Each structure stands twice: as C-alpha cells, then as structure tokens.
Amino acid sequence: MTDTTLPSPRNNLNPFAGLMSGTVGPVTVVILAILAIWYIAAVALNAPFQNSIYERAKRTDVTFAELVSDTFSQEKPVLPAPHQVFGEISKKTIGTKLTSKRSLFFHAGITLSPTLLGFFIGTTLGILLAIGIVHSRVLEKSLMPWVISSQTIPILAIAPMIILVLNAINITGLLPKALISTYLSFFPITVGMVKGLRSPEVIHMDLMRTYSATRVQAFWKLRLPYAVPYLFTSAKIGIAASLVGAIVGELPLGATGGLGSLLLVNSYYSQTVQMWSALLMAAFLAGSLVALIGILEKVALKRMGMSR
Structure with a gap:
C-alpha cells in the first residue's frame, strides 16, 4: 500500500x-x-x-x-556612527555606577518619575472625562471640543508657561514636569475610553434595560469590560507621550538631571555622540514602558476571559 x-x-x-x-x-x-x-x-x-x-x-x-x-x-x-553611540551607551551604563551623574540610568530614573506621575494623573483625568462625556450630552458638547483643541497647542510653547506660572506660586521640582506629561497623556486616554465605553452593542444595552439595570450597573457590568482593551491600547500611546512631556519639561528648567537636560547640555557643546546616546536611552525607556503595559494588558484580558 x-x-x-x-x-x-x-x-x-x-x-x-x-x-x-x-x-x-x-x-x-x-x-x-x-x-x-x-x-x-x-x-x-x-x-x-x-x-x-x-x-x-x-x-x-x-x-x-x-x-x-x-x-x-x-x-x-x-x-555619529552606530558603534560610537552604542559604545557611549555601554560606557555610561555598564561602565558607570548607577548613582553617578554620568550614568544614563541615573538620568533615566530622574525622567521616569514625572513620566509615571504625569501618566497616572493623565489616565485618571482621561477616564473621568470619558465617563462624563459618555453619560452626559451636555458634557460631550462642552468638553469634547476643548479636549480636541487642547492638542493643537504646541507643547514647546505651553511648557515654559506652565513652569513659569507654577514657579511664581512656589511650585517647583517634580510636579511641573508631571503636569506637562499629564497634558500630553490625557488626550489618548480620553478618546480611547470614550470609544471603548460606547463600544457595547445595542442589543446588549437593551438587555441591560430589560433587566432594569441602573446606569452604574450598566457601567460596571457592561461598558467598563468592553472599554478595557481600548484603555490599554490608548495607555500605550499615553505613556510614550508622557515620557515626551517629561523630557520637554526638563528643557526650560535648567535642571541638572534627566534625559532632557542631558540633551540640552550636550547640544550646547556639540557633543553629538552623547546627545544620540541620551536619545536612544529615551527610546529604550519608552519601549520598555510600552512593553510593560502590553504585559499588563495580556494578564488583565486573560483574567477577564478575553484573548487578543
């Protein structure tokens, strides 16, 4: 056979x-x-x-x-050639103590603090705005145009104004940079959550009304589970935008630490190799944060019985 x-x-x-x-x-x-x-x-x-x-x-x-x-x-x-940049990165990471001001990890840690704080504030603000917009037609008509138009203002123009205003009332340090990160990160969260909270099918919403479910019950049992994938997708954009905000916030401060101040100082002295090493370190930090949110997304969706 x-x-x-x-x-x-x-x-x-x-x-x-x-x-x-x-x-x-x-x-x-x-x-x-x-x-x-x-x-x-x-x-x-x-x-x-x-x-x-x-x-x-x-x-x-x-x-x-x-x-x-x-x-x-x-x-x-x-x-600079790639091997020059990667050699500088190796020198400023592996070959330097973490606590040294010459270490890229040291400066990345300084930038990371306002990034995470701004992302947390921006995420909280974005979720609250999205809930209000979805459940109130008045808030939708009054807030949504302002949310969209807020992103038409260049961050390089508004960052110095935010810092000057806060410095005038003796608010310095971490918070001004975090607020700039908040300004950039809340928008994708708001838009993503509005889309997610409105994503349940009409038949499912009708079923909730048939069971006489309140708005709060419909939110927790239907709208929010539907919105979770949208939240994580927008959070990946938001965390990267938050990092950009933190770096931009370091530029007008004249700070002695952070990737933004490192870029600024090296640009003064035309230290292009050091500039590129700080730039790639920022890209690595952004990629790591996005990857971390991706891991959290997989864990959360798996626990909710969803697959993506």
Whole structure:
C-alpha cells in the first residue's frame, strides 16, 4: 500500500522563509536596514569636515577606506556612527555606577518619575472625562471640543508657561514636569475610553434595560469590560507621550538631571555622540514602558476571559 499522505506545507518551507514567518526575522531585517542606512548617512554627513581636515594637512593620497574609517572616529561628528553611540551607551551604563551623574540610568530614573506621575494623573483625568462625556450630552458638547483643541497647542510653547506660572506660586521640582506629561497623556486616554465605553452593542444595552439595570450597573457590568482593551491600547500611546512631556519639561528648567537636560547640555557643546546616546536611552525607556503595559494588558484580558 502506497503512502498517499501529503507533505505538510510547513515542511516545504526553507529556513529563511521559516525565519521570516515569525516576528524575529522581519524585526532583524528592519534593524539591519536601519543600521546600514545610518552608517551610509554618517559617512556622507561627516565626509565634508574630514575632507577639510585633509586639505589643511595637504594630504592628497587618502583612500576611500581611510576616509570612511576617519569619519567613524570623529570626536564631534555631525552624525555619529552606530558603534560610537552604542559604545557611549555601554560606557555610561555598564561602565558607570548607577548613582553617578554620568550614568544614563541615573538620568533615566530622574525622567521616569514625572513620566509615571504625569501618566497616572493623565489616565485618571482621561477616564473621568470619558465617563462624563459618555453619560452626559451636555458634557460631550462642552468638553469634547476643548479636549480636541487642547492638542493643537504646541507643547514647546505651553511648557515654559506652565513652569513659569507654577514657579511664581512656589511650585517647583517634580510636579511641573508631571503636569506637562499629564497634558500630553490625557488626550489618548480620553478618546480611547470614550470609544471603548460606547463600544457595547445595542442589543446588549437593551438587555441591560430589560433587566432594569441602573446606569452604574450598566457601567460596571457592561461598558467598563468592553472599554478595557481600548484603555490599554490608548495607555500605550499615553505613556510614550508622557515620557515626551517629561523630557520637554526638563528643557526650560535648567535642571541638572534627566534625559532632557542631558540633551540640552550636550547640544550646547556639540557633543553629538552623547546627545544620540541620551536619545536612544529615551527610546529604550519608552519601549520598555510600552512593553510593560502590553504585559499588563495580556494578564488583565486573560483574567477577564478575553484573548487578543
């Protein structure tokens, strides 16, 4: 008897196709592409200054390989090469004590405090505004336009005003930066929760009315469970916006700590390698916070019997 079993399609996949079918392969390809473009851009942007150095030294025998090597080792390049930035990050993290003001972890911790406080205040405010907007037509017509129009004001314009006003009434330190983070983070929470609280189907709302459920009962048993996935999705946007607010809030303060102040100080002295290392540290911090919310989302939805 001959075996008529068809081979599994998975067995016909070559190793490359199998790798690209998951998440690791595509992400790796994108990272490699970014690094390649970064290196090419570093050579193109740093080459004019390096050529001027050769001209002043009256060197005419420079090879292309030597030019590329020299553009990757400039002290203050226009665009630092990836290995320069990652080397600086390694030096300021692994090779430096956490309590040292030279440590990127030290500055990240300072920025993290207003980020989390502002995100907490913004999330609470956003949820309360969403509940009011959903349950009151008057609040919807009066508040929603202001919520939307508030985001048309550039944060770089409003941040110094917030800090100056609060300083005038002797409120300094953590709270001014947290309020700037709140300003950026409450909007996605509000919009996401309004959408989530209105997401239950009409037939389910009619069923709650059939059971003579009150607004409070309908909120806790129907609207809120429907809104939880929307809350976590908007929270991922909100936490990243909150971090941006904290960094922007550090710029006009003249603070001695925080990723924002680190970017500002290094920009004064054209320390581009240090600037990029602080920038990537901020990106890593934002990615970690978003990933943490993603983990909390999976745990919460699993406990609620939902899958995503």
